[in-house]
Amino acid sequence: MKQLTFSKEIEKIILQSYTPSKVRKAMKLALLLIKENGLQATDLQLRILANHISSMVERSDANEKIEKVDQSLFGEVSQISLDISRKIVEQIGNLNEDEIFILSIHFENLKY
Secondary structure, eight states: OOOOOOOHHHHHHHHTSSSHHHHHHHHHHHHHHHHHTTOBOOHHHHHHHHHHHHHHHHHHHHTOOOOOOOGGGGTTSOHHHHHHHHHHHHHHOSOOTHHHHHHHHHHHTSBO
16 A cells, blocks of 8 residues: 555654554545545544544454444435445454444544
């Protein structure tokens, strides 16, 4: 994957995470998918995303599952946001499908 650099704040989140290498890999995929889909994110949005991905990696490694969400609440989320989220969740692994819906909100809020 192409060399990507993160802001100091995002790098700090990655380094303080449970498994920095997995968080870095997932964040690189997220940035690639954001770019490929013509989305733009502010540094604040990326920091929030990094925190969320860090928590997801920690849950995956600890074999913890989030509570089931009402997927009908996400009916207006675009397929692009769901597809991006699905790829990240699949890369991290050992997460339930509900993670896709919660993560998708990050991408739904980015500007085209």
